[in-house]
Amino acid sequence: MNYIILANPVADWLIALAAMVAVTIGLDAFKSIVARRLGAGGARTEAGTHTLLHDIAAATLRSTKLVVLGFVGLYVGASLLTLPAKADLFIGRFAITALLIQVALWGDTGLRTWLRVTRAQRSSEDPDRVTSSAAITFLVRVALWAIVALMVLDNLGVNITTLVASLGIGGIAIALAVQSILGDLFASLSIVLDKPFVVGDFIIVDKMLGTVEKIGLKTTRVRSLGGEQIVFSNNDLLKSRIQNLRRMASRRVVFGFGVSHRTPEPLLRALPALLEEIVRAQPQVRFDRAHLSGLAAPSFNYEVVYYVDNTDYTIYMDIQQEIYLRIVALLQAQDVALALPVQTVQLTREARPHDSAQAGNDADASLGKAA
Template sequence: MQLVFFNNTVLAWLTALGIAVGVTLALVVIKKVVVHHLRILSERTATRLDDIAVEALEATRLLVMAVMGLYAGSTFLDLPPSVDLFAKRTAIVVGLVQAALWGNAALRGWLKQYYENRATEPGRATSAAALGFVARMVLWIVILLMILDNMGVNITTLVASLGVGGIAVALAVQNILGDLFASLSIVLDKPFVIGDFIIVDKYLGTVEYVGLKTTRIRSLSGEQLVFSNADLLKSRLQNMTRMSRRRVVFSISVTYDTPRDKLAAIPPMLTEIVKAQQEVSFDRAHFQGIGPSSMNFEVVYWVESPDYNRFMDIQQQILLQIVDGLQERGVQLAYPTQALHVHDTRPTAQDADWLGGAGDAPRGTPPSPAEGAAPRP
């Protein structure tokens, strides 16, 4: 036991080996216990975070735990500085690789959950795959740089070179990158999803596909509209699918010869007709104003449903009842009319006398009052 090998006794080597085996077994047991309890907890909860944590911890490698055990045992030995530095760097590198494996497993679990929830949305699944690829790439690049820095490599120049190269590449493909990040923004912010009916400027239709670069919409007339993701996010967008209720404003016009008492009876009639409808919240009905050829009334109400067909059914029923109500009251609906008043420029009998008078007076000169003619009004 007192024999010395590489500056350490046999007892020291056996003790270090025991520590290594003990630490490795302890890490294995801890992993199994933690994973077991987390799996039981994940079955009781609706959140997917604990399921992702289980998948990440299951990615812990036995080799990594063994290396950590060996490093723990090596700390008990009297090793040369170079060997001790090598053991320390090896442990750090293995730990960083294990951290990358945990992150990769967590991303894989998140993507699996996302695919399950978006089985009918291939566009969103594609964007999520792109997001996962970018996240994995960033993760492994960061881990690689940390490993190189741990091994004594000066990464300052490398990072600077990557930065300059990244700027050059970004400038060359800025339009593509703009659409890519716009796609990620659509995935994360969710201004719309596949199946929503949206209006973009003067275009409207149902969202069919959300890809890495474009979003495709099926218009009402049947053709497919293709929008760049970046341009789409810059536009004013109306998501009609997320409408909870619909505000309706319409006017009716009656003729000028409608008596005042009948005009006063029209707003109560409109109020009664609208309130009688189902899924409708009445707002107001007023004698709005006097137009060029009609007396105008305005009605405002809310349809408590976003369904356009339901809105049209209600509107049709209201208009038919308004027509019936006006006919019962003897009130006529107005239509655009104009009255043309023409001035009669033909000469009167008195003008004829003036124009046809005798004497020396010039033709066309009216007689003077001294001659007994009445002055022209």
């Protein structure tokens, strides 16, 4: 015990080793106990479900690495010894570096847990929030790791002022080289913030239509009615005209038909009221108007306009089908025929040269007989 190793007695080394082990084990045990209590406390909430705060705190504590706790224990044990200045500086810097990395891991785990819980709880009732959360979480994670990386380099003695300036100049060059990618990235942020559509919306872009499955940093993916996945560049997507059918409050329906021109005038005058009665009889429908809209050669044309207060396409088609069937039944009951396309073709025979000569000869013969 009286031996001296690196200017410290063996007893001091043993005490420092015991302190390092005790601090490491103690911190690890404390982490496990608190994380377990947080998980149990979250399970006993009044609503019977885990609260978001408990989930984040428990997951964050569980992400604590034993290696980091070992560096903290090493730092505590080294403080009990008399070491050279360089050794003290080396141990201190590595302990701080380990803590900074652990802080980044805590933040990263907390953000990912928040995003996971948000998706699980709000994906069906609030898809807008899920879309925004994913983009915001990614940006915050990138910023967190960038800041921690700069702090680690500064702690290790690197001149980050020069580094940041160099990164700024290099960033401009990189931005020019990948401007299309950056355009899609900013378009993604625009989609998230402005929300022209969110995950789950049914959209029409030009002649393509489908349900939005994912809004990524570069592309947006849409599942078409045929089953295939359509991938749009975010930048190109925002330049297109987008129809969002999910946000349609009601559907305006316009249809027309023609009746035979033999239909008597009193019945033509009565038809708009009869059509209104048919439309108003349908559920979830608001009648707008019905008029005799045109006097074409083969028919008298009618136009009917109404609104369906339900955006479901199947319900709209069921209502439209019922209206059509009732109109057919009405016309049959009134003995009115639907107008059919009529085309009249008049055939004429064209006179030919030899036919004219023959006609002249016949006329001369007739005159000779008469003389």
